[in-house]
Amino acid sequence: MIIQKPKGTYDLFGDEGKKVLYLEDLLKALMQKYNYEYIKTPLFEVSELFHRGVGETSDIVSKETYDFVDRGERKMTLRPEGTAGVVRSFIENKMYGRASQPTKLWYFGPMYRYERPQSGRYREFYQFGVEAFGSSDPLLDAEVISIPVNFFKLLGLRGVRVNINTLGDIESRQNYRKALINYFKPHIDCLCCDCKNRLENNPLRILDCKVDHDLDIMKNAPKIYDYLNESSKKHYEEVKNYLSSLDIEYIENPNIVRGLDYYTHTVFEVEANVEGFGAQNVLCGGGRYNSLVEAVDGPSTPGVGFALGLERVLTALEFEKKELPIEDKLDVYVIPVTEKEKEYSISLVNTLRMSGFSVDMDYMSRNVKGNFKQADRLCAKVVIIVGEDEINQGYLSIKNNINNTEDKIDNDYIINYLDEVIEEVE
Numbered sequence: 001m002i003i004q005k006p007k008g009t010y011d012l013f014g015d016e017g018k019k020v021l022y023l024e025d026l027l028k029a030l031m032q033k034y035n036y037e038y039i040k041t042p043l044f045e046v047s048e049l050f051h052r053g054v055g056e057t058s059d060i061v062s063k064e065t066y067d068f069v070d071r072g073e074r075k076m077t078l079r080p081e082g083t084a085g086v087v088r089s090f091i092e093n094k095m096y097g098r099a100s101q102p103t104k105l106w107y108f109g110p111m112y113r114y115e116r117p118q119s120g121r122y123r124e125f126y127q128f129g130v131e132a133f134g135s136s137d138p139l140l141d142a143e144v145i146s147i148p149v150n151f152f153k154l155l156g157l158r159g160v161r162v163n164i165n166t167l168g169d170i171e172s173r174q175n176y177r178k179a180l181i182n183y184f185k186p187h188i189d190c191l192c193c194d195c196k197n198r199l200e201n202n203p204l205r206i207l208d209c210k211v212d213h214d215l216d217i218m219k220n221a222p223k224i225y226d227y228l229n230e231s232s233k234k235h236y237e238e239v240k241n242y243l244s245s246l247d248i249e250y251i252e253n254p255n256i257v258r259g260l261d262y263y264t265h266t267v268f269e270v271e272a273n274v275e276g277f278g279a280q281n282v283l284c285g286g287g288r289y290n291s292l293v294e295a296v297d298g299p300s301t302p303g304v305g306f307a308l309g310l311e312r313v314l315t316a317l318e319f320e321k322k323e324l325p326i327e328d329k330l331d332v333y334v335i336p337v338t339e340k341e342k343e344y345s346i347s348l349v350n351t352l353r354m355s356g357f358s359v360d361m362d363y364m365s366r367n368v369k370g371n372f373k374q375a376d377r378l379c380a381k382v383v384i385i386v387g388e389d390e391i392n393q394g395y396l397s398i399k400n401n402i403n404n405t406e407d408k409i410d411n412d413y414i415i416n417y418l419d420e421v422i423e424e425v426e
């Protein structure tokens with residue numbers, strides 16, 4: 001039997017691969033404009049990091065991690081998300097000691113969660129994310145929210161909706177937690193199995209339960225806004241003001257509590273608001289986490305960030321029928337007329353590549369007719385034919401597909417020629 005890919009994973013190639021590379025480039029350019037610094041952390045970390053960082057009671061850590069014991073008997077986990085690893089690196093590399101703060105970082109890479117695979121939900125998926133440390137100014141919350149909003153704007157996605165909420169500071173959150181436990185306790189029998197467990201461990205998560213979502217008791221549950229202390233209220237109000245200054249439309253949604261335990265104050269999600277998109281319509285999520293660095297044994301440092309799922313962004317693009325401007329054409333295709341011109345041809349190909357052109361040649365010993373067909377398949381802008389005469393007399397025969405002409409160009413002028421004709425179309 002042919003070996004197949006593991007459940008919940010996919011191979012990336014062809015057009016989808018090109019799209020992902022395009023999105024990566026776009027994000028890289030955007031991050032340069034925002035002055036964020038690139039960071040890459042390992043795909044696996046010691047398991048304890050996620051227990052402390054993401055939280056024991058989160059679904060991600062309690063049910064979804066890929067854990068293994070390495071050959072040195074260490075407990076390791078494939079990262080289910082990026083924040084914990086970046087926090088670990090921020091502490092380990094003493095980035096908090098840099099003169100220039102805040103420390104604003106971005107990352108892109110695969111994450112692993114043992115979830116039930118379905119459309120938009122994979123066991124290996126790609127996240128782009130940012131984490132910004134060292135400032136508790138609500139201005140930074142607004143900046144972070146503006147990143148996915150601007151990214152979606154650049155892509156031309158229109159059916160996106162920003163949902164925001166606040167969980168307040170630790171004190172407000174604790175008071176709210178107690179209120180939720182008191183409220184849900186008498187109704188425990190109506191709750192689903194997961195929520196029965198959540199009641200004592202993580203009552204906030206009851207609010208975004210997909211199973212109990214429509215129960216009447218959900219509608220009347222206590223609202224966080226009634227439990228916020230003054231400073232938490234102020235923080236939230238300022239975030240909203242800055243979002244308005246940025247012309248970012250948002251919806252206040254008290255049920256956004258997020259699936260990870262580390263959040264304080266602002267939490268947000270951006271969802272695809274397109275009919276038929278499917279259940280997994282949250283394109284990105286994030287928020288502030290002012291106690292996380294301390295929880296991972298670093299010096300008390302505020303943080304805020306978000307991550308978006310690349311696969312879901314691709315689905316959103318498909319749903320909105322947005323084509324990405326992917327350049328598929330090859331600049332030059334080189335045809336050696338016979339075996340004898342292969343050596344000359346490969347050297348020419350190399351020179352042209354090193355001069356900045358995308359170039360390919362025949363590796364299948366096709367005849368000239370077959371090679372012209374191949375050049376068409378590759379949408380080559382220019383075809384160069386290398387025959388015995390050409391080599392002996394120092395010129396190259398050109399079929400210019402841009403303006404449909406045939407030319408003979410002196411060897412020494414080929415780069416100038418290509419510069420001119422290819423620039424014309426760009």
Ligand code: HAM
Pocket residue numbers: 080081082083113115120121122123124125126127129130131259260282283284285286287304305306307308309310311312
């Ligand atoms: P998260 O909400 O767990 O947050 O994931 C962020 C995004 O990753 C989701 O909105 C979704 O688009 C995508 N995603 C999550 N799970 C899957 C999956 N199984 N398959 C496909 N896509 C998925 C975090 O991970 C936090 N670390 C975000 C953050 C950064 N908060 C602060 N800083």
